Amino acid sequence: MICGEGYLFELERRGYLQAGSFVPEVALDNPQALKQTYRDFMLAGSDVVLAFTYNGHREKMRIIGKEDLLEALNRQAIRLAKEVAQEHPQEEALVAGNISNTNLFNPDDPEAVEKTRSMFAEMIGWCKEEGVDFVNGETFYYYEEALIALEEIQKQDLPAVITFGLMGENILRDGYEVEEACRLLQEKGALVVGMNCFRGPATMQPYVEKIRNTVDGYVGALPIPYRTTEEHPTFFNLPDGGCACTIPTETTFPTSLDPLYTNRYELAEWAKEAQGIGVNYLGLCCGASPAMLREVAETVGRKTVNSKYSPDMEKHFLFGSDDTLQDHVTSYKTKA
Template identity: 60%
Template sequence: MKRSLHERLAQGGVLCAEGYLFEMERRGYLQAGSFVPEVALDHPDVLANLHREFVHAGSDVIVAFTYNAHREKMRIMEKEHLLEPLNTAALRIAKDVAAEEWPETPLVAGNISNTNVFNPDDPASRDDVRTMFEEMVGWAVDAEVDYMVCETFYYHEEAVIALEEVRKSGLPCVVTLGLFAEGVLRDGLTVEESCRRLEDKGADVVGMNCFRGPETMLPHLRRIRSEINGHMAALPVPFRTTKRHPTFFNLPDPNSSADQPFLTTFPTALDPMACNRYEMARFAQNAYDMGIRYLGVCCGCSAVHIREMAHALGRNTPASSYTPDMSKQFLFGDDDRLKQHITTLRDKA
């Protein structure tokens, strides 16, 4: 049994785990900086297992790991010859895991993302971007994905090009924007205006992903919600961004040590700035109450975030049987079988 994207949106919503780049880097299978998803070729079993973990935790979607796997990025890395093999491998792995036995068959989404090519002052860049998106959408269509995710666009016009290419394929399309600290997209539009225009152009779901954590994404989500009529997406990074530091790019760690190799915590020293599972659950509940039905987590996502967000939405997942239970824990448990001299230690812990 597999309900469509629109059926799930109408019947309670979609929970989507993303953030493969950070999680694979943290596990030692991807290089920070270049952030090219070669793991699909080098360690396909590892990628398949991460897909399984996210679905086990409650994700309704397996997003094929082709973020940054576009021609421009591969050319910079001098690995353009791997472009098509990487895309087709990532799509095949996502499809194979989705075909395994699950309580409900997960959706499989193709993925295209922001590039470093787009330049509003260079008409030729538009053609370059369109060509890159066209070939990636083509591979996703050949793989028979359920819909496309177009994400992390900070130029409205580049998001429009992505949407146009997906619309040609006939696939449903989710388009999400990344908002830098200045508070508007790089071509001057607010995210709410961009989302309204994208919805008018036929996007099935519009919203935001990445860059901002729950606290600094929510105000913009409220503005978007007031401007659009259809379905909306919200996939923050799980980090404690603030009004002073609204994105995770310049998020400071007051306890950072001299041996930290970069001036910022991004991208390899963000660990102390992470939201816990309960903060992400609260975000999911707040966003759902706002009428947002496509929810998830971007860079920094872990399976436990997804599980707790699923619980906040009233869902049981395969991972729910492992929900914490402190009743028999030696310091905090209240089970009668715990010895008194052990339980009294909690006052000294």
């Protein structure tokens, strides 16, 4: 299965979302922009239209002073996703609800634990009422928070996809190895377990392999499209040694990451490797574009709706090989 994520950065690039708070107010403020983003990723190969409610939880809405819009935002994001899923010209796409790391959870604070559970319960309840096909719980960096998410999803009798965001310590914040956390969640009934966000292919794949070797069921992997390294395993602290200006943020994250992208062919190589070890649920996360996702989908054997727009340099005026191109122009390609 292919799942397109990355709406957060994509909508910020398009000018409809604020970097920093990263709250998906676009569902209410600019619904047509959100629908087009859903559509673009679906036509690029995503089998899933993921309702954009990442960070659309009570804690984030509290921080920006808009808790009163919480339910409307969640329901609208799901309804828009369902509308787009029905547009698919070949087969209606699946629609997934979405919950995520709350940034409130603290295993040593019983009140925070209960607030987290309550936040998940209300969001998943809206997912159930709006008729999603499954719920995607993502970017958890605590096993125990992910477990609460799974439990609340199961209370609504919905399938669960649960993925972890592994920070630079290379271990979850409550001490679990990510592969052990995935094994435990799968044993407790999660349909898909794995990783998403924070890490590019180079620093996610070693842990995905550990997960694949540890669990028996479906494994998901959705890296960010940036060149993370062993020294800098996440995009939170990626340096850009070539920057010639002073950036306003402490690090290149989140608005100065552009020079640190992987290209689509690097992502294709990763997708081939991931598929080869038995990853079943493939996608990309923050920073991904529809063209990048299309490359991933095509690499694992899919012909997408928009594959008709995949690169073909045969007709290019300078680099093409078509016999009707002008020789006096193509001869300049070595000097261009």
